[in-house]
Amino acid sequence: MLLLKRCYSTSNRIYRSKLFIPIQKDQKLQSDQIKSQLLMQKGGMIRKASVGIYMNLPFGYRVLENISRVIDQEMQAIGGQKLSMPVLLSKQLWDKTGRWESSGDDLIKLKDRKEDEYCLAPTHEEIFTDLIAQETMANSIFPLKLYQIGEKFRDEIRPRFGLLRGKEFLMKDMYSFDLTVEDASKTYYQVKDAYHRIFNRLELNYACVEADSGNIGGSLSHEFQVLSQVGEDTLMNCNACGYHSNIEKAKSTSPRVSTQVKEIYSTFFKITTNENHQFLLIALVNKKDEVNQFSFKQALPGISIKSCDQLTNINSLPIISGGDIKVLKDDSIKISNEDILDILNTKYSTMMNSIKSTVPVLEGLIRCSQVGDFCQQETCKGHQHPITSGKGIEVGHIFYLGTKYSQPLNANIKNEKGDLVPLEMGCYGIGVSRLLATVIETLSDDQGYKWPREIAPYQLIILPKYYNQESLPNLQLAEQISDELVKAHPNLVNQIVIDDRQINLGQKMKEASFLGFPMTLIIGDEKPNKARFELEFRSDSKKKLELNQNDLINYFKNQIK
C-alpha cells in the first residue's frame, strides 16, 4: 500500500546552466535604492512589475518557501492551524468595525460587475473574527490559533526599498481566541517566544521592543526590529547591556535636572478616558526635553486613556466639565509641588479661573529618551552608560487585541457562569517578503548573499574544472558525487547544484560566493598525491578542506547534521 511519495528521485540532478537566475552584473546602486534591492535585482531574485510590485523569481522564491517553512514549523509547534482567507474582502464586513472608512487611502477598493464593493486585504481581523462568530464550538477548542501565509495589499503613498515597502507583499498573520484575559496573556507570550525562535533560526540581529498598539487596537504590543540603518523605525539602545526600545516606549535617566522654574516647559493635553470623563493635563518637562505622550498611560495609573489631544493654542482652552485639571511633572524636575502650582497660577491664570492648591501634581517619567541619556536598566544602574539611537526594520508585530473585534462582530462564548462574553483575541504578523529583503540587507557582505543555513536556496554547489571535451571527466565526477551525497544525506535532495557551464573556474567561484551557497565543492584535475576535492564554506572564508572522495562522502555523512 502506498503511503506518501514525498521524495524526488535521486537522479534528478540540478544543473546551473538550466537554472533561471538572470544575473545582472552591471547594475549600480541608485540614489533611491538600498543594498538589498540592488542585490536582489543583480542576483536575479526579483524583477519590478510596476511601482511597488515585484515578481519573485525562482532563486528568491526558494528562500521565501524556506522562510515560510520555518514559520509554519514554529506556528504549528504551538498549535497554530493553517488556512487561507480570500484576498477580496467585502465592504459589508469592514463596515461593521468602521475600518472601511478609517483605513483611508491605503486601502485598495474596487467594485465588481454588480457594483458590489470589496477591498484587497491589507489584514484579516474582521473575517477571522466573523468566522469564529458564526460557528458553534465546544469550549475545549480554546485557545484557538488560526493563521495563514498570503498576499497582502496596501496602496503605499510612496512605495520604496524593493520588498521592504511594497504595494503587494507576503505576510504571515495569526489570530488567537481565548476564553479569559489570563489565557489570552499566556497565548500572547507563547507566540512571542515562537517569534524569538523564528528570528533566531534566521540568524538575524534583532530586538524585541515594546510598542504602541496604534490603530489595530488593544493594550499590549511588541515589535520585532532588525537593527539596520535603512530601517524606518527609531530605536534607543544601550551598547553595554543590549537594551533596545522603540523610541515611543524608551526609558532612560536624564542628565538634565531642572531645579529652577525657568528651566521648565509646559504642554497642555485634553484627555478623554474610556468612561468618557475628560480632564486637562498639564505636562511639565525640562526645556531641553520633549513630552512623550505614550508614557502617560504608565504615569497615570488607574486612568484608561481613550484619546489624548495636544492643545497647541492654549489661549482657547476647551471647556472641561468641572474644570478638572491634573498636573504631571517629569521625574527630572526637582521643584516642590507648591512652587509648581504657584508658577502655573501666575502664568496661566488668565486662561482659567485659577489652579487651585488641591490640583494633584503627579510625577512620572514622561520625557522622550535622548541620545546621551544614561541607561536605567538594572545592570547599568549607577554606571552612566550612554543611550545611543539606531534604526530598525520592523519584521514582526504582535498585538493583544482584547475584545476590540470580538465585541462588534459578536464572537462570543459562554463563560463558566453561563454568560455570553466576547472572546479575548490577539493578532500576530510577520512580513515574509520583508524578511527576505532584511536577511539580504543585514547579512550579505562585499562578495554577495550570505544565507542563514535554514533558508539558503540551495545548500551546496559543485564546481568542476570543465572547459572542454578533455575536462569532461570532471563534470561526470561532479554528477557522480552529487548522486552519492544525496544518497548519503537525504536532506540534500534538491539542494545540490552542479555548475556544468564551460567557463573559467574563477568565474564559477566568484558567482558561487555572490549567490551565497553555504558550501562550495571544487573538483580539480586528477594529480598524483593530491586531493581532488576542495570544500569551502561561505560563512567562514578561512575554512577550507582538501579531501579525497571517500573522506568527502564520510564528511557529509558524519559532520553535516
Next chain:
Amino acid sequence: MLLLKRCYSTSNRIYRSKLFIPIQKDQKLQSDQIKSQLLMQKGGMIRKASVGIYMNLPFGYRVLENISRVIDQEMQAIGGQKLSMPVLLSKQLWDKTGRWESSGDDLIKLKDRKEDEYCLAPTHEEIFTDLIAQETMANSIFPLKLYQIGEKFRDEIRPRFGLLRGKEFLMKDMYSFDLTVEDASKTYYQVKDAYHRIFNRLELNYACVEADSGNIGGSLSHEFQVLSQVGEDTLMNCNACGYHSNIEKAKSTSPRVSTQVKEIYSTFFKITTNENHQFLLIALVNKKDEVNQFSFKQALPGISIKSCDQLTNINSLPIISGGDIKVLKDDSIKISNEDILDILNTKYSTMMNSIKSTVPVLEGLIRCSQVGDFCQQETCKGHQHPITSGKGIEVGHIFYLGTKYSQPLNANIKNEKGDLVPLEMGCYGIGVSRLLATVIETLSDDQGYKWPREIAPYQLIILPKYYNQESLPNLQLAEQISDELVKAHPNLVNQIVIDDRQINLGQKMKEASFLGFPMTLIIGDEKPNKARFELEFRSDSKKKLELNQNDLINYFKNQIK
C-alpha cells in the same frame, strides 16, 4: 553543523478536540447546490465569504497543500522552476496584447491612489513573456519552464457550485519557452504526460481530450476532463473503447447517409485566412446534422483560418473579391459533385452570378457528433458501438501558444543562423481549488469524504473507547501508539489524529468515516484473549484487521509503504 531542521518533534500529538473542523451536521442540499459544495460546507472545509469567494479552513487547506505538493513534484520532475507573480497587473502590459479590451467584463479592474490602472490576474501570459523578453540568456537554458501556484481572479457573471466556479480561485500555471517548433512540441507532450501522472495520483476518473484553443491562442490544445454529471463541458464517449472527446472535436460515423438532394442542408461562411485572403464557404450536411465549424481546419488542409463568420442572411452575401467560392460537403453525403453544383446553381443563382463548374467541391467530416452515432476509433471500426454523451469538469487545460505572445512582446532569441526569432511558447493550467472540489464531487460516497491516499488531510485517526476517568487508560494507550507509529514510520509525522473527546465510540466512528480518514484504529477495553486493536480502511469497508500491539506496530513498519 546544522543542515536542515525539517522534522517536527514526535511528541507533537494532534488531538481531535483541538482541531478546528466546524462540522455542520444539519445542512441540506439546496436546489442550486452540488454535492461537493454541501459536503465541504458540512465538513468544515470551506465557508462562504461573499458570492463566489470562499475561506479555506484548515481541514480543506491541508488537502490543497497536498494537491500542490503532488503538482510541485511532477512539475519539478520535468524541470519546472517555481516562482510567484503579482496579483496586481498593470494595464500597460495588458494593452500590448490587446487583452485589456478583449477580456471583457470578466476582468476585474481597479485604480490606485495615483489613478494608475491594474487588473487582478486571471492568467499571466503577458508578464511571463515580458519577463523573458527583458532578460538576456544563453540559449542553453531552453527549454525553459516556469510555473507558479497562486490566486487568480475572474468576475464570473454567475459564480456557482462552490469552488468549481468562483471569483477567486487557486491555479497552477506553467509557461514554457522553446527555441524551435519541434522543441516546443516535445515540451508540450512532456507536460501532457506529467498531467496524466498528476491526475492518476489523484485517483480521478478523467479523460484527456483534444480541445479548441479559444482565445488563449495557439493551434494545439488538450483538456483534462473529470467525468461527472455536474460538469459544464459536454463530452462524447464510447463505452466500448473508452474514447472521450470534447464535443467540438468529437468524430463519429453517422448512420444518416444522404443520397438525395432534398436531404441536404447548406450553410454559408465567410472565411478569412491568416494571409487576409477571403472566400465564401458553402458547407453541406444532412438535414438531421449540424455543421461543426471547429472541423473546418482539418477539412481544409493548407488553409490557415484566421476567422470564420457564419452568414445568417444569405440574401445579402458579402462581396468576396474575385467571387472566390469553395464547397465543402460532409462525408456522409453520397451525391456526385456535379449534382451538388447543379442544385446550388438552381437554388442560389439569384444571390451570385453563378456557381461555376470550376468551383472546388471538397469533402470532410464536418458534422457535429451525435448520440447514437457509431464510434470510429480503430478498435471499434465495423462494430457499430454507439456514441454516448456525458459531462466533464475541466481540471486541466494545456495550450501550444506558438508566437502569439512572444511576437508582440518581443521575447526573441537568436537562432542558429543568427537571426532574431520569437520564442515558441506553451501554457499549462490546473485548477487547484477546483480539483479539491472535483475529488470530493466524484470520489466521496454516502458515508462522506473518500480521499485519494496522496492527498488525504491526515492518514490515520485513533479512536480510543473513552467516556470517563475509568477509560482514561485507553486514551493514554492511544497517545502511546501515536508516538510509536510516528517513530516506526517517519511519514506519519503530523498525520495521526487522536480522538480524545469523551463521546460515544459509534459517534467517533461515524465522524471518522465522514471525514474520510484512510485508516481508523479503534482501541477497545482490555479483555483476556482478545485483540485490543482494530484497524479499518476507508477504501475497503470489508477489510478489518484485529491486532495486538506488537503486530500493529509491525504492520505499519512492514505493510505500509
